[in-house]
Amino acid sequence: MTPTAPRSTEPGTIEPRRIEPRRIEPRRIKIAPSILAADVAHLADDVDRVAADVDLLHVDAMDGHYVPNLSIGPPVVASLRKATDLYLDCHLMVADPGSLLEMFAAAGADGITVHVEVGDTTSLLDRIRALGCRVGLTLEPATPFSAVEPFLDRIDTLLVMSVQTGFGGQAFMPEVLDKVRAARALIDDGALACEIEIDGGIKEHNAAEAAAAGVDILVAGTAIFGRPDPAAAAREIRANALAALGP
16 A cells, blocks of 8 residues: 655655556545544554554644644654554645645655645646655635536545644534535546545544545544544444445
């Protein structure tokens, strides 16, 4: 699942990773714990506790400009890359993602997701692809689906935010599932190689609702790392979501 990390060829340059052909796979539910809710002082230990029961790690990068909070950056991604083989799904909640793409790729990000709201979307997606990372695009709850619709055929992941970005522990906004349903219909009709991810307020009780709407990847922070047994919590979220898909 994890591509080989890019190698520096000379100072200031990055050798792109080999880009594997995009392929359409049957729908299955993936679980992505958000390390924003993990214990930073024991991050590797927290990751180890869930590694066998999840599919990827969701890494929220905040710059204090696009959102008011600050979080982690490429150095933490580099440390995570040494500690785990899990797919690192990096969500850049930053005002100027273009200045950080190479650093996140060099640190070992497998996927990089940028916000449609910051603009220059086509160029950013092309640059992520050229770096050998999987390409993600996301939108805020208030942003209409029409803003991302034109890009569905050129991205690997559409991240639908179900809370306002920048703060953990918010309540799930079920109205964003209309965007999920719209994306699911277009992806299925066009046989597009794009997964739908959702982030914000995902818990055991609403995982099925999200999956039924068409979500492939469930991001959960406190619902996993905030529990006494994070691995069991991840398994419960997956089981509830799978139940919504039927046999």
